[in-house]
Amino acid sequence: GAGVSQSPSNKVTEKGKDVELRCDPISGHTALYWYRQSLGQGLEFLIYFQGNSAPDKSGLPSDRFSAERTGGSVSTLTIQRTQQEDSAVYLCASSFAGTGAPRTEAFFGQGTRLTVV
């Protein structure tokens, strides 16, 4: 696609339910990132994919959070047994190569606004 696409754009869920957030990166981008942004806060790194593998998942806040990427393309971020503190905007970004490429630019999606009630 023309840009990074995230779905849904908004999600309201009840505490304790599971949610799945989807990210469609730009075609050909091998690197994919998930970030979380709480109200008025900066970006919080969650996980980084290079192809289908995740060399850095150090930012996942708990074992309720998991992510996968298939076919080197679409990624899903799953939050199990959601809590109110999970409410945030979840941003996905993709780039060529990840690093080493001199002009690597990360392109961001519009984000998924998750509200846990």
Added chain:
Amino acid sequence: KNQVEQSPQSLIILEGKNCTLQCNYTVSPFSNLRWYKQDTGRGPVSLTIMTFSENTKSNGRYTATLDADTKQSSLHITASQLSDSASYICVVNPNQAGTALIFGKGTTLSVSS
């Protein structure tokens, strides 16, 4: 440990004034550094990029500087406008394949009339 620190965390200025945002990093080896602008409710968008050999880069009223020796970058905004109100994020690209881009937490700028 590779880190990117930005300051201040937030800033309020009057329309028409100038301001400077700071980014310090400990990433090594280093490939390039980008500044992103994030408008409210939208994803971040790249403003400027500098490789280790570049000292300054301008994009309209935005001027970024880089000192690779001290590992510091700044983003200077001239004659601020209300539309400059946003978060500004510094992102460092390590020169190491398979290593993630390193994002700062951003500076939130509010321009008031």
